[in-house]
Amino acid sequence: MNDSNSINQISEHKHRQKKNGQTNEDESTTAVNQERLKQLAVSETGFIFDPQSGQSFSVNQTGHLVIDMLKRSESPQAAAQELAVRCEKPYELTLCAVEAFMMQLARYL
Amino acid sequence: MSSKNSNSMVWEPPLIQPHRIGEINKFGRARPREKQVSRVFDIDIEQLKAQYGSPVFVTSESRLRQNVRQLKRAFEVRYGNVSHGWSYKTNYISAVCNIMHQEGSLAEVVSAFEYEKARQLGVPGEKIIFNGPNKTRKILERAIADGAQINIDHLDELQLIESVAAAQGRCATVGLRLNFDTGFSEPWSRFGFNIESGQAHQAAKQVVMSEHLRLKGLHSHIGTFILEPRAYCEQVKIMCKFMRDLEGREEVCIDTIDIGGGLPSHNALQGIYLPPDQVVPSIGEYAEAICNTLVEETMYRTRTNRPMPKLIIESGRAVADDAQVLLTSVVGKKRLPDGRQAAILDAGTNLLFTAYWYNHKVDLAAPCRGMAEETVLFGPLCMNIDIVRNSIQLPPLQVGDTMVISPTGAYNNTQWMQFIEYRPNVVLVHESGEVSVIREAENLAVMSAQDRLPEHLSLPFL
Amino acid sequence: MEASQLRRDWRHWTIAITGVNARAENPGPGMAVARCLVEHPEFKGRVIGLAYDALDAGLYARQYFSASYLLPYPSSGDEVLMERLMAVHDYEQIDAIIPCLDSELPNFIRLRGELAQSGIRMLIPSRDQFTLRAKDHLVQLCQSVGIAVPKTKVLTDPSFFDRVTRSGTSEKRKDEEWQYPLVLKGIFYDATTVSNAVEAKAVFCQLVTKWGYPCLVQEVIKGDELNLAGLGDGEGNLVGHVTMRKRAITEKGKAWAGVTIIDEDMLETAQKLVQALSWRGPLEVEAIRGEDGRIYLIEINPRFPSWIYLSQAVNRNLPIAVLKLLNRQTDLGLAAPRPGYFFIRHAQELVLDLPEFESVLINGRSGPLLNAELRPLNEKSA
Numbered sequence: 001m002n003d004s005n006s007i008n009q010i011s012e013h014k015h016r017q018k019k020n021g022q023t024n025e026d027e028s029t030t031a032v033n034q035e036r037l038k039q040l041a042v043s044e045t046g047f048i049f050d051p052q053s054g055q056s057f058s059v060n061q062t063g064h065l066v067i068d069m070l071k072r073s074e075s076p077q078a079a080a081q082e083l084a085v086r087c088e089k090p091y092e093l094t095l096c097a098v099e100a101f102m103m104q105l106a107r108y109l
Numbered sequence: 110m111s112s113k114n115s116n117s118m119v120w121e122p123p124l125i126q127p128h129r130i131g132e133i134n135k136f137g138r139a140r141p142r143e144k145q146v147s148r149v150f151d152i153d154i155e156q157l158k159a160q161y162g163s164p165v166f167v168t169s170e171s172r173l174r175q176n177v178r179q180l181k182r183a184f185e186v187r188y189g190n191v192s193h194g195w196s197y198k199t200n201y202i203s204a205v206c207n208i209m210h211q212e213g214s215l216a217e218v219v220s221a222f223e224y225e226k227a228r229q230l231g232v233p234g235e236k237i238i239f240n241g242p243n244k245t246r247k248i249l250e251r252a253i254a255d256g257a258q259i260n261i262d263h264l265d266e267l268q269l270i271e272s273v274a275a276a277q278g279r280c281a282t283v284g285l286r287l288n289f290d291t292g293f294s295e296p297w298s299r300f301g302f303n304i305e306s307g308q309a310h311q312a313a314k315q316v317v318m319s320e321h322l323r324l325k326g327l328h329s330h331i332g333t334f335i336l337e338p339r340a341y342c343e344q345v346k347i348m349c350k351f352m353r354d355l356e357g358r359e360e361v362c363i364d365t366i367d368i369g370g371g372l373p374s375h376n377a378l379q380g381i382y383l384p385p386d387q388v389v390p391s392i393g394e395y396a397e398a399i400c401n402t403l404v405e406e407t408m409y410r411t412r413t414n415r416p417m418p419k420l421i422i423e424s425g426r427a428v429a430d431d432a433q434v435l436l437t438s439v440v441g442k443k444r445l446p447d448g449r450q451a452a453i454l455d456a457g458t459n460l461l462f463t464a465y466w467y468n469h470k471v472d473l474a475a476p477c478r479g480m481a482e483e484t485v486l487f488g489p490l491c492m493n494i495d496i497v498r499n500s501i502q503l504p505p506l507q508v509g510d511t512m513v514i515s516p517t518g519a520y521n522n523t524q525w526m527q528f529i530e531y532r533p534n535v536v537l538v539h540e541s542g543e544v545s546v547i548r549e550a551e552n553l554a555v556m557s558a559q560d561r562l563p564e565h566l567s568l569p570f571l
Numbered sequence: 572m573e574a575s576q577l578r579r580d581w582r583h584w585t586i587a588i589t590g591v592n593a594r595a596e597n598p599g600p601g602m603a604v605a606r607c608l609v610e611h612p613e614f615k616g617r618v619i620g621l622a623y624d625a626l627d628a629g630l631y632a633r634q635y636f637s638a639s640y641l642l643p644y645p646s647s648g649d650e651v652l653m654e655r656l657m658a659v660h661d662y663e664q665i666d667a668i669i670p671c672l673d674s675e676l677p678n679f680i681r682l683r684g685e686l687a688q689s690g691i692r693m694l695i696p697s698r699d700q701f702t703l704r705a706k707d708h709l710v711q712l713c714q715s716v717g718i719a720v721p722k723t724k725v726l727t728d729p730s731f732f733d734r735v736t737r738s739g740t741s742e743k744r745k746d747e748e749w750q751y752p753l754v755l756k757g758i759f760y761d762a763t764t765v766s767n768a769v770e771a772k773a774v775f776c777q778l779v780t781k782w783g784y785p786c787l788v789q790e791v792i793k794g795d796e797l798n799l800a801g802l803g804d805g806e807g808n809l810v811g812h813v814t815m816r817k818r819a820i821t822e823k824g825k826a827w828a829g830v831t832i833i834d835e836d837m838l839e840t841a842q843k844l845v846q847a848l849s850w851r852g853p854l855e856v857e858a859i860r861g862e863d864g865r866i867y868l869i870e871i872n873p874r875f876p877s878w879i880y881l882s883q884a885v886n887r888n889l890p891i892a893v894l895k896l897l898n899r900q901t902d903l904g905l906a907a908p909r910p911g912y913f914f915i916r917h918a919q920e921l922v923l924d925l926p927e928f929e930s931v932l933i934n935g936r937s938g939p940l941l942n943a944e945l946r947p948l949n950e951k952s953a
Contacts, residue, residue: 063123
């Protein structure tokens with residue numbers, strides 16, 4: 001009831017190892033695997049399921065928007081631009097946040 | 110579901126969080142619906158901050174008085190002959206001590222500093238209980254001359270007291286600090302004389318035989334934050350049995366039974382599963398357990414027409430803890446790599462030493478800006494262990510938000526440490542509602558007052 | 572029948588049940604309690620599961636639970652629990668709750684009055700009854716009614732284990748009466764037998780990390796393990812009971828096979844306890860018939876055991892009896908005790924699809940809504 005389960009930690013760990021391998025090959029700014037990203041099941045509620053790893057995630061509203069755009073093959077810059085308009089925030093700020101989000105995604109995908 | 114202004118969105122950095130098995134429950138660590146608090150002890154929080162800065166400790170005079178009265182009443186109605194010893198180490202800010210003394214509490218001190226402090230405040234020697242394992246000759250000379258009640262911790266101290274009293278041509282009134290196993294908490298056998306091994310009997314005999322010592326009381330303290338009233342029953346039983354044995358064998362009459370402190374407050378001790386409201390018994394339950402046992406165990410005195418011993422309680426935490434809160438402000442926030450929200454506060458374990466063992470209550474004096482999420486609260490120190498709360502559900506925070514941390518009245522104003530930061534103002538809300546500073550914030554002059562620079566080091570660069 | 576009339580009869584109530592986790596090695600009692608209700612021929616009401624984790628199987632077991640909801644952990648206290656229960660009540664119009672976990676009972680006990688005001692009934696003990704049967708009060712209770720109990724000590728400091736002697740050694744110490752092996756117990760759950768100080772300290776740390784201080788040590792009594800599931804009416808009477816002997820246990824000491832028996836000594840023990848406590852509600856009496864033939868009380872659990880389905884199997888359905896008592900029905904209609912019914916516990920996989928899992932993760936609930944119009948306002952606007 002209150003203990004985290006070690007099984008999951010193991011799977012996450014393995015997962016990360018695999019990813020590290022990937023990022024070594026591809027050291028571009030966004031190491032997010034486009035194919036994986038497109039396979040993600042994203043629901044309206046912000047629930048995400050990765051059919052390849054079996055891992056599920058929650059994403060917040062802004063993250064949801066970014067993932068939707070990336071899945072449509074739009075660029076991180078375009079996503080940042082959209083956020084800047086919708087949230088009435090400077091583009092530099094949203095771009096910076098989107099880049100950080102991309103790094104987070106790269107850890108999981 | 111759809112908002113009219115569907116294009117606009119509340120800004121929040123995009124975030125994705127993996128679900129961790131075993132903790133997938135969005136309601137799991139929920140807090141009561143976020144209520145914005147705006148006042149503490151009936152004083153406006155932002156006004157307090159504006160006037161006295163942040164962080165600031167806010168103390169309530171009425172709460173202190175109310176608590177100590179309640180404690181005394183609980184014991185008096187059940188036993189009658191009761192005194193409260195205000196444990197200085199719990200909070201020795203002068204105003205707090207004098208509130209206690211005005212309520213009739215004795216001073217319970219455990220060091221030369223605390224003894225001198227009590228005397229400086231004007232407490233007469235006979236109203237001081239002097240405990241603690243380190244009493245120097247110098248302070249003992251004063252305490253014996255003042256007629257303080259000294260509870261002896263070990264044999265070397267016994268001899269020291271005897272020699273000081275002899276030199277002064279006086280008879281010092283002393284008590285014996287005892288330790289024993291109640292079966293409920295692990296015995297604190299490092300303090301005082303052990304009963305089971307016969308050490309305590311031997312010490313008592315030594316006191317009785319001395320013409321410069323008069324054995325007046327028995328003292329023991331079974332531990333802190335004792336959640337089990339039955340532990341005190343056992344303590345009283347063992348002490349009374351010791352007293353009866355002693356009185357049967359030696360020419361002595363014990364006047365006081367001092368059961369120390371250790372009563373819990375309503376703070377959430379780390380490592381206790383249920384919240385304090387459910388595990389902390391009421392003062393009445395403790396009083397009932399202690400007094401019933403005491404009446405039973407001292408029945409033999411009534412039968413022989415001798416007076417009942419006075420009961421002394423040295424409760425600090427239960428009296429002071431909820432009479433003070435700490436106001437602190439968010440100075441920065443960040444998102445940790447594991448996805449948790451983190452906030453940096455201007456008060457940390459430097460001021461809130463008790464955060465090492467309590468999960469303090471945290472109330473927000475800021476509007477609730479969204480769903481609560483798991484948050485870590487860091488203090489201002491450059492130490493990794495400076496954590497006020499390791500995991501608490503809080504809504505999104507902003508720089509400048511004020512938090513009310515409670516209860517903080519016990520042990521923080523004494524165990525706080527001066528590490529890289531100045532200690533802040535401590536204010537008192539008077540019974541009249543007026544607010545005044547009872548301990549000024551430190552500044553550079555205070556911090557360097559004790560420094561002495563040798564001549565050749567008077568300049569930083571030559 | 573009118574809705575208001577239905578509300579007056581237990582057969583049509585909506586019952587919420589907690590403890591619906593069903594880990595294969597140590598299942599909670601909730602699923603079994605629900606099964607007792609839904610398989611009773613007269614019961615026509617709804618059963619709602621209240622869970623503490625998205626992986627609690629009861630959340631998805633549609634054959635027993637019409638819908639399920641996540642609750643805050645017991646350690647969050649009663650205020651948040653009340654808020655959450657009221658939100659669930661808005662959807663489901665609960666008539667009664669049957670709490671099935673020890674750790675949550677203090678919360679429910681505190682909320683009993685408030686919940687009753689909202690029309691939610693519970694057959695649960697008072698705070699005093701709950702405390703007196705707690706593991707750290709058990710010895711006192713047993714002594715007062717003349718029931719044998721293994722020697723037990725409440726522990727907060729693991730240095731105790733260094734002072735326990737191994738059987739056969741003759742070191743003269745204060746704790747010499749304590750010998751390994753010992754049983755170590757968490758204040759709410761879990762018990763492990765340890766045979767040396769190193770092992771004991773490790774288990775102590777695990778128990779304390781999970782359930783907090785204190786921990787209990789108990790001497791090991793050898794013999795047959797007997798369990799009695801019972802029901803107290805709050806006036807000192809044991810109004811229903813089923814006794815089972817464990818025939819095979821898991822690594823954690825939980826029964827995975829057992830058989831109903833009739834044991835008069837065990838029954839007498841339970842009656843004495845229920846009378847001494849004026850116990851109100853379900854309970855499980857765990858005891859051992861020692862090699863000396865005496866009954867030693869091990870524990871009193873303030874709820875039904877996870878093998879409670881056996882009571883429906885022998886026509887002494889105790890969860891249904893709870894509803895009848897709450898409905899002020901005096902005839903509980905229990906058949907005569909029947910020995911010789913075996914149970915064998917087995918694990919089975921429950922399959923769910925993504926949307927169901929998602930619903931629990933995102934909304935904290937699963938199952939079709941009884942009436943979409945009843946949805947609380949805050950969810951509509953969300």
